[in-house]
Amino acid sequence: MKRVLTIAGAAAQGSAGIQADLKTFQERDVYGMSVITATVANNSRTNQGIFIRDIEEIEAQFYAATEMVGVDAIKTGMLFSTKIIERVSSLLKELPVPNKVIDPVMIGKMGSQLLADDAIEVLKKQLIPQATVITPNRLEAEKLLGREIPSDLHALREAAKELYELKPQAVLLKGGNIDGQAVDIYYDGQTVEVFRMPLIDTIHTSGAGCTYAACLTAELAKNVPMKQAIQTSKQFVHAAIEHALSFGTGIGSVRHGAARQE
Numbered sequence: 001m002k003r004v005l006t007i008a009g010a011a012a013q014g015s016a017g018i019q020a021d022l023k024t025f026q027e028r029d030v031y032g033m034s035v036i037t038a039t040v041a042n043n044s045r046t047n048q049g050i051f052i053r054d055i056e057e058i059e060a061q062f063y064a065a066t067e068m069v070g071v072d073a074i075k076t077g078m079l080f081s082t083k084i085i086e087r088v089s090s091l092l093k094e095l096p097v098p099n100k101v102i103d104p105v106m107i108g109k110m111g112s113q114l115l116a117d118d119a120i121e122v123l124k125k126q127l128i129p130q131a132t133v134i135t136p137n138r139l140e141a142e143k144l145l146g147r148e149i150p151s152d153l154h155a156l157r158e159a160a161k162e163l164y165e166l167k168p169q170a171v172l173l174k175g176g177n178i179d180g181q182a183v184d185i186y187y188d189g190q191t192v193e194v195f196r197m198p199l200i201d202t203i204h205t206s207g208a209g210c211t212y213a214a215c216l217t218a219e220l221a222k223n224v225p226m227k228q229a230i231q232t233s234k235q236f237v238h239a240a241i242e243h244a245l246s247f248g249t250g251i252g253s254v255r256h257g258a259a260r261q262e
């Protein structure tokens with residue numbers, strides 16, 4: 001069984017972050033492990049929010065997983081600070097893992113800030129160049145490029161190519177709604193490929209980005225070729241959104257296990 005490690009924030013509400021990743025890994029039949037970098041505990045009653053873990057705790061988790069179990073693929077999500085990104089980048093450099101999916105998480109669906117403003121440079125310079133693939137949404141891509149990206153296919157293709165200059169092996173840019181379709185653009189320095197699924201009319205997409213990248217990480221760990229892995233992940237997250245759950249108020253969670261029932 002392939003072993004997959006997520007380095008990300010824990011999302012107490014269960015939709016995103018570590019929780020989304022581990023649920024998705026289980027669905028994709030890989031062995032999931034975690035390094036928790038922070039805890040997101042949004043609560044409008046108590047006003048509590050984000051707690052950041054210390055470096056020693058992050059290192060201990062990393063070595064427990066990589067030395068005691070071993071790892072075939074890694075995904076990163078919420079890393080929050082410059083200090084954490086620097087340490088995670090150096091830990092990853094030590095480890096000869098063929099598949100590293102870097103999801104440059106910046107803002108939660110409910111507006112939580114998941115990356116410090118001063119951490120973008122180190123994300124660009126130290127972490128992204130180690131990526132097998134990066135998975136920014138349009139807003140994250142705008143922050144990485146320092147410019148606006150119009151919401152059309154041509155502009156997204158150009159942006160994917162510009163993101164490739166940050167030196168990941170490939171870019172999977174989530175373009176959002178283009179003519180009623182949920183469109184993502186892939187670029188690996190050679191070919192551009194567009195992945196499309198019908199757009200579902202819902203606000204309940206909390207965890208969609210994490211689930212998509214986690215599925216991709218699991219498929220790559222199983223040595224599925226990149227484009228096939230993306231296609232599988234696109235279908236997996238589509239089902240998760242189609243059958244999303246809304247337990248409380250606000251933006252509900254994707255149903256990570258929905259593809260199994262289809």
Ligand SMILES: Nc1ncnc2c1ncn2[C@@H]1O[C@H](COP(=O)(O)OP(=O)(O)O)[C@@H](O)[C@H]1O
Pocket residue numbers: 136137174175176182183184197198199200201202205207208209210212234237238241
């Ligand atoms: N309403 C929707 N209908 C269909 N697919 C969607 C919808 N919302 C997001 N997706 C897809 O889910 C994946 C994750 O996207 P997104 O929600 O943009 O990520 P993030 O959570 O990082 O913003 C992408 O492939 C995107 O196209």
Ligand SMILES: Cc1ncc(COP(=O)(O)O)c(C=O)c1O
Pocket residue numbers: 008009010011016017018040077078105107108109110112114205206207208209210211
């Ligand atoms: C820890 C953590 N990581 C990542 C995210 C981003 O989630 P999504 O997949 O909805 O973009 C969130 C959202 O709140 C989060 O709490």
